[in-house]
Amino acid sequence: MSLTLIALAAAVATHTVQIDHRGAPVEATYAARADIKTRTVxxxxxxxxxxxxxxxxxxxxVDRQLSHSPPLTRAIPTDREFSGSEAGACTSGRDIGVRQMAKYQDQIRVHLMTVAQQDHAPLLAELDAIYNLASN
Structure with missing residues (x-):
């Protein structure tokens, strides 16, 4: 039996950065969420x-959302995974995801900040592309 949970639909952690693009401040909010898959063996x-x-x-x-531009909301692919096992069958009432993700909160926050730093150049490129498209 396989049970898939989209646990922690609310953000596990968030990180906000403010950058300057062509003299205008742009605020980007990065939110981490966990997609948890379970399987009983x-x-x-x-x-x-x-x-x-x-x-x-x-x-x-990780999802990135800009404060002034909903069309630039996008998911940033990452390869960070956590795994483990617990005694007993997987059931939706056990809240495995909530308990397990709480253990990794600090590691998730560090990962989120790293992703935000790595996304700085792609974000500026996307903003420049939109600016150039709008000015034509």
């Missing part, structure tokens, strides 16, 4: 101990 038979385990894998995704 093992057997559960009558009159035996439950041998099931819940394997989980969380992929951290």
């Amino acid at each position: 093992g057997a559960h038979t009558p009159n035996r101990a439950d041998m099931r385990r819940c394997h989980w894998k969380a992929t951290v995704m």
Whole structure:
């Protein structure tokens, strides 16, 4: 049985940067969210101990939104993943994602800040492209 959870729809962490583009301040907000996939493995038979385990894998995704321009909202691909397992079957009521992501909060925040730094040049390029398109 496989169970997919889009857990933590609310942001796990956020980071805001302000850059100057052609004399105008632009504020970019980066928000990390986790896509958590779970899978139950093992057997559960009558009159035996439950041998099931819940394997989980969380992929951290970063969304960038500009304060003045909804069309420039986009997801930034990242390869940051966390994984593990817990005793018992995967069920939606267990809140595995919430508990597990809380353990990695500091690592997610550092990853988010790194992604924001790496996105500086692509963001300026996108802003320049839009500026040039609008001025034609």
